Amino acid sequence: MTGGLTHLNERGEAHIVDIGDKAVTRRRAVAQARILGKPETISTILGGGLKKGDALAVARIAGIMAAKKTAELIPLCHPIPLTKVSVEIEGDGDAAILIQALAETTGQTGVEMEALVAASTAALTLYDMAKAIDRAMTITDICLLEKSGGKSGDFSR
Known part of the structure; x- marks a missing residue:
């Protein structure tokens, strides 16, 4: 192995x-x-007022679907049989939306990438659905919050 x-x-x-x-x-x-x-944008998204429909439901489904396709999107990721994926979306003050994605499996490799892809894709979906009213939205703070299982043990940010 090179440098770990x-x-x-x-x-x-x-x-x-x-x-x-x-x-x-x-x-x-x-x-x-x-x-x-x-x-105003955040309020419209959270309140279901977008012309494209229920952005939160669409973003949750997009995140779940993306988690299932992680191995197709990220080179060198193993395809993983996921046992659970969930995406939670909520307001974070008046000018932000927080997305948290959870991925679980019973297997030989971790699900960090699946959780990250789910959260990222849900955020991109919300951006897509609301860009007509606010192209200046910013997607930020994409990160792993916690992981458990496997040889490397637990991690918590």
């Missing part, structure tokens, strides 16, 4: 990590994303 990066081999070439000898354990990850916008 698991997706590089001894020659520094990208490769998929061999998880064949890893223990099957319950794995869980929670990630977040935040959208900043004008208070």
Whole structure:
């Protein structure tokens, strides 16, 4: 391995990590994303007033669907049979929306990327649905909040 990066081999070439000898354990990850916008925009999104429909429901479904497609989107990610994915969306003050995505599996590799992809995609979906009224919205604070399971143990931000 090169410098502890698991997706590089001894020659520094990208490769998929061999998880064949890893223990099957319950794995869980929670990630977040935040959208900043004008208070009127945030209120319209949260209140269901967009012309495109129920943005929150669409964003939740988009996040769940994206988590299931993570291995197709992120090179070198293993396809994972997810046992649970949820996306929670709520107001965060008058000018922000907080999105939290949870992913779970029982398997040989973690679900951090699935949670991050879910949160990011839900945020992108909300941006898409509301961009007609506020193109200046900003997606920020995409990060892993916590993870559990596996050899590397637990993490909490």
